[in-house]
């Protein structure tokens with residue numbers, strides 16, 4: 001009896017162990033399969049991306065969406081036709097930080113016609129846009145660029161027909177209406193950049209649009225005694241910063257100075273004498289132009305130079321709401337580039353403030369693609385809002401220091 005019961009007990013133990021082992025194995029298998037399934041599911045999650053505006057920021061947004069691997073389909077609305085867009089006259093200058101960022105994203109600057117100078121890359125806007133458009137045609141994700149298509153109320157209705165999660169990025173520039181049409185709050189704030197500035201533009205009709213490096217000069221002072229303005233020895237330290245930029249056909253000159261109330265600054269802010277400003281710009285240009293350029297004569301400046309007649313306060317406009325989620329249609333709306341923020345002053349490196357927001361775009365796309373709960377959707381919105389706040393605060397605090405004063 002004792003022997004039998006011991007045998008029974010050991011058999012029970014054995015069965016128990018077997019059952020336990022099988023249970024553990026099944027659990028492990030289930031956990032493994034679940035993880036595998038989740039991974040596959042996460043890897044396959046995608047969104048449809050619609051971009052409004054085919055300017056540098058719009059096409060770069062589409063490029064980043066494509067590179068994220070999360071876009072099932074990309075549609076770009078551009079109101080200009082392809083030829084007009086690619087014939088854009090102005091040049092783009094990327095500073096070294098932006099060059100590094102874009103290189104990491106896959107932009108091959110060695111294959112873009114342009115010039116490198118002081119770690120900056122300068123090219124024609126059309127050349128840059130064409131490079132990105134070529135990239136789209138080589139991709140196997142469907143990227144549809146709808147040229148000559150103005151985004152309007154009717155286009156908003158078209159968006160309702162798109163199935164699944166949607167991201168719409170408004171990149172229609174500083175006068176764009178897309179953000180408003182898409183439901184973002186219209187309110188925007190203006191921040192003083194604690195500086196004054198003035199800008200002049202010269203068109204050299206005989207020249208071709210050849211990318212030209214920017215030139216900066218600092219600590220300039222002007223003698224305005226001929227205009228009746230009082231000059232003092234210790235006037236306005238550290239003086240004006242000057243930048244000559246643009247391509248060889250469209251030349252721009254910008255002058256900026258940190259806010260101060262010296263007699264010269266006061267005079268340039270209050271005396272409306274066009275000849276005074278014209279003389280300053282003309283003399284600055286002739287002194288600091290690139291070597292091969294022709295000097296400006298007085299009559300040329302009189303007939304071909306447009307300029308601010310006096311110093312104005314430099315401000316940054318910031319759209320207050322740049323990102324939102326609309327639950328009923330599972331749509332995220334985002335404003336980027338000059339549709340989100342812009343200076344009232346050309347620094348020449350304007351593309352850099354404009355593309356700063358894009359530095360968080362890839363992560364944002366990843367977050368919204370995977371977001372399933374309200375919390376994860378809020379986290380994605382919060383992440384983008386915080387980055388935008390950071391960009392604005394940084395531009396207000398340091399923007400002009402980086403672009404004009406150093």
Ligand SMILES: Cc1cc2nc3c(=O)[nH]c(=O)nc-3n(C[C@H](O)[C@H](O)[C@H](O)COP(=O)(O)OP(=O)(O)OC[C@H]3O[C@@H](n4cnc5c(N)ncnc54)[C@H](O)[C@@H]3O)c2cc1C
Pocket residue numbers: 052053054055056057058077078079080085090091092093094149150151152171172173174176177178245246247336337338339348349350351352354
């Ligand atoms: C005269 C001039 C000189 C410049 N010089 C320099 C320079 O020297 N260096 C430099 O780095 N940058 C320069 N810039 C660049 C510029 O200042 C911006 O930084 C840059 O163009 C901003 O890009 P964006 O894509 O946000 O806007 P934008 O370039 O304005 O692009 C917006 C696009 O949206 C399209 N659009 C608008 N509304 C709609 C709609 N409803 N539907 C469909 N499409 C729409 C427009 O046609 C446009 O193509 C210059 C710009 C100008 C105009």
